[in-house]
Amino acid sequence: MNLILLFPDDFVGDQRVRLTGRRREHVMHVHRAAVGDALVVGVGGGRIGTGEVTRIDEEALEMRVALREDPPKPLPLTLVLALPRPKVLNRVIAGATSLGVKRIYLINAWRVEKSYWKSPRLSEENLLAQRTLGLEQARDTTLPSIEIRRLFRPFVEEELPSIARDSLALVAHPTAVAECPRNAGQPVTLAIGPEGGFIDREISSLEGIGFTPVALGPRILRVETAVASVIGRLF
Amino acid sequence: MNLILLFPDDFVGDQRVRLTGRRREHVMHVHRAAVGDALVVGVGGGRIGTGEVTRIDEEALEMRVALREDPPKPLPLTLVLALPRPKVLNRVIAGATSLGVKRIYLINAWRVEKSYWKSPRLSEENLLAQRTLGLEQARDTTLPSIEIRRLFRPFVEEELPSIARDSLALVAHPTAVAECPRNAGQPVTLAIGPEGGFIDREISSLEGIGFTPVALGPRILRVETAVASVIGRLF
Numbered sequence: 001m002n003l004i005l006l007f008p009d010d011f012v013g014d015q016r017v018r019l020t021g022r023r024r025e026h027v028m029h030v031h032r033a034a035v036g037d038a039l040v041v042g043v044g045g046g047r048i049g050t051g052e053v054t055r056i057d058e059e060a061l062e063m064r065v066a067l068r069e070d071p072p073k074p075l076p077l078t079l080v081l082a083l084p085r086p087k088v089l090n091r092v093i094a095g096a097t098s099l100g101v102k103r104i105y106l107i108n109a110w111r112v113e114k115s116y117w118k119s120p121r122l123s124e125e126n127l128l129a130q131r132t133l134g135l136e137q138a139r140d141t142t143l144p145s146i147e148i149r150r151l152f153r154p155f156v157e158e159e160l161p162s163i164a165r166d167s168l169a170l171v172a173h174p175t176a177v178a179e180c181p182r183n184a185g186q187p188v189t190l191a192i193g194p195e196g197g198f199i200d201r202e203i204s205s206l207e208g209i210g211f212t213p214v215a216l217g218p219r220i221l222r223v224e225t226a227v228a229s230v231i232g233r234l235f
Numbered sequence: 236m237n238l239i240l241l242f243p244d245d246f247v248g249d250q251r252v253r254l255t256g257r258r259r260e261h262v263m264h265v266h267r268a269a270v271g272d273a274l275v276v277g278v279g280g281g282r283i284g285t286g287e288v289t290r291i292d293e294e295a296l297e298m299r300v301a302l303r304e305d306p307p308k309p310l311p312l313t314l315v316l317a318l319p320r321p322k323v324l325n326r327v328i329a330g331a332t333s334l335g336v337k338r339i340y341l342i343n344a345w346r347v348e349k350s351y352w353k354s355p356r357l358s359e360e361n362l363l364a365q366r367t368l369g370l371e372q373a374r375d376t377t378l379p380s381i382e383i384r385r386l387f388r389p390f391v392e393e394e395l396p397s398i399a400r401d402s403l404a405l406v407a408h409p410t411a412v413a414e415c416p417r418n419a420g421q422p423v424t425l426a427i428g429p430e431g432g433f434i435d436r437e438i439s440s441l442e443g444i445g446f447t448p449v450a451l452g453p454r455i456l457r458v459e460t461a462v463a464s465v466i467g468r469l470f
Contacts (some may be wrong), residue, residue: 036353072453091326095460099450140321181264182418217335218307219373220237221463228460232467 001026003139004041004051005132006065017041017051017063017133024061027053041065041139073139075100075235076187078163082109082194084223086119090130092224097134099231101142105163108152109202111194117150152202161209166187169211172226173203176213184234192223218228236261238374239276239286240367242302252276252286252298259296262288268296276300277376306376310335311422313398317344317429317459317460321354325365327459328381331370331450334466337379343387345436346429352385360430387437396444399424407461408438411448419469427458 004027010017021026027033033053041051041063048071051063084092096104103127108117120126131143149155167187170180191198191206198206203213216226218219239262245252254262262268268288276286276298283306287297318341319327331339343352355361366378384390402422405415409432426433426441433441438448451465 055420095457098454098456098460099464100454137457140454181236219333219335219375221333222330222372225333225459225463228456228463229467232464234467 001028001136002040003048003136003141004039005044005135005141007044008017012062015065016054019061019063020040020059027061028056034117039063040139041072042139043067045142047071048139048141048172053165059096068130072100072139074102074142077101077231077234078103078105078167078187078189078226080105080160080189081106081193081223082107082192082198083112085113085116085117085195086121088222088224089119089121090126093127093130094134094137095224096227097131097144098136098138099228100140101231102142104146105143105149105155107149107155109194110199111196120149153205156205156209164210170214171198171203171206171211172216172230173197173213174215174220178212178214180214180216180230180233182233188234190230192226236371237275238266238371238376239274240279240370240376242279250300251289252300253293254296254298262296263291264438274298275374277306277374278302280377281410282306282376283376293364303465307335308373309337309377310466312336312466312469313338313340313402313422313424314462315340315342315395315424315426316458317342317427317433318347318351320348320351320430321356323457323459324354324356325361327462328362328365329372331371331462332366332379332460333373334463335373335375337377339379339381340384340390341381342384342390343453344433346431357383361415388440391440391444399445405449406433406438406441406446407451407465408432408448409449409450409455413447413449415449415451415465417468423467423469425469427461
């Protein structure tokens with residue numbers, strides 16, 4: 001936790017916050033903070049600064065906060081991900097959030113196993129927790145949006161064209177002839193398929209609305225590794 | 236497992252292999268392979284091809300293999316990592332391996348907690364298992380070397396200069412003025428510090444032998460995310 005993320009409900013005064021639960025525990029037992037210590041804090045969707053610990057008791061931890069800086073600039077990337085297997089979903093969401101992604105779509109694809117859609121990891125609560133971890137890691141404050149789309153075709157035909165408008169639209173495809181561009185210098189919409197990749201018909205649908213298939217190199221990467229690597233290349 | 240990694244002991248004939256244990260289980264229960272199916276295989280340190288399943292019984296699975304392709308080219312990157320916390324070590328090793336890194340040094344640094352050195356995850360056996368997972372994921376065959384160095388100063392003064400010779404030598408440092416270069420076009424030696432970073436004295440030591448501190452962006456990334464992202468940027 002490189003930043004303690006604060007929400008409106010935490011404020012008990014103009015510059016005073018009161019934390020309970022996970023954040024209090026973390027500050028006490030990992031940061032081992034004492035009264036007088038200053039920690040990096042940020043307000044959800046807002047600015048970053050320091051929180052000076054003013055009180056710790058068995059219920060809560062109080063800080064006086066001073067917010068001085070804007071959060072890092074959002075990464076101009078929209079990620080369209082075939083729903084990853086539950087085991088990796090958390091790492092993908094927290095990882096993409098830590099990299100500065102602000103818009104994520106989790107979509108269906110032919111090779112997404114149906115059972116993945118029943119995973120409790122898709123709950124609002126868990127997706128919020130993973131994004132929070134990503135922001136706390138990265139020292140950022142703005143939660144990415146996550147939209148879930150269970151039907152590939154209507155999403156691609158009706159929604160994705162306007163999502164990808166005015167951006168470089170790419171779909172990662174192992175057998176693509178084109179290499180992924182470097183240093184895009186413009187907003188990007190990037191679609192990444194499931195394990196085994198998008199099937200030809202899905203690639204055709206995406207090409208039909210202006211997506212270019214690009215290869216990410218000779219190796220097959222796990223989705224969280226691919227997302228980080230391609231972001232390093234594009235931005 | 237996008238490739239089944241074979242070792243000399245697996246061969247029971249010129250082109251015949253016999254698998255037991257984890258790989259047999261995986262081929263049977265995840266690939267759900269039957270006699271006649273062809274799977275991607277590769278020989279440790281060698282070529283890649285297909286294995287046609289010729290027999291499955293309760294003890295073993297046999298394949299006839301034909302090796303036709305060279306593995307992907309190694310990434311010309313030497314990673315020098317302050318020992319990560321045990322919880323993330325496996326992912327860092329498997330991830331770096333999947334990205335094509337072939338030389339990894341795990342070193343001490345001021346902010347590496349002493350307890351990390353006692354982790355069973357540092358066993359030969361576990362480090363081999365994680366690298367194998369990385370190769371199987373990426374469809375590669377050449378295991379990276381992993382060297383462990385418990386003393387920072389002798390390593391940096393006596394060994395690292397020759398390791399980094401003829402390469403672009405970089406150390407990731409959040410407060411560096413220089414940005415990490417793109418598309419290096421030459422071999423790179425990259426040092427990445429522990430959580431909280433290398434301390435100033437360590438950065439000075441590295442600068443003293445020709446390393447340039449570079450920033451990896453405004454966000455603090457977990458080491459496995461940083462490794463993937465910086466590789467995407469550099470290669």
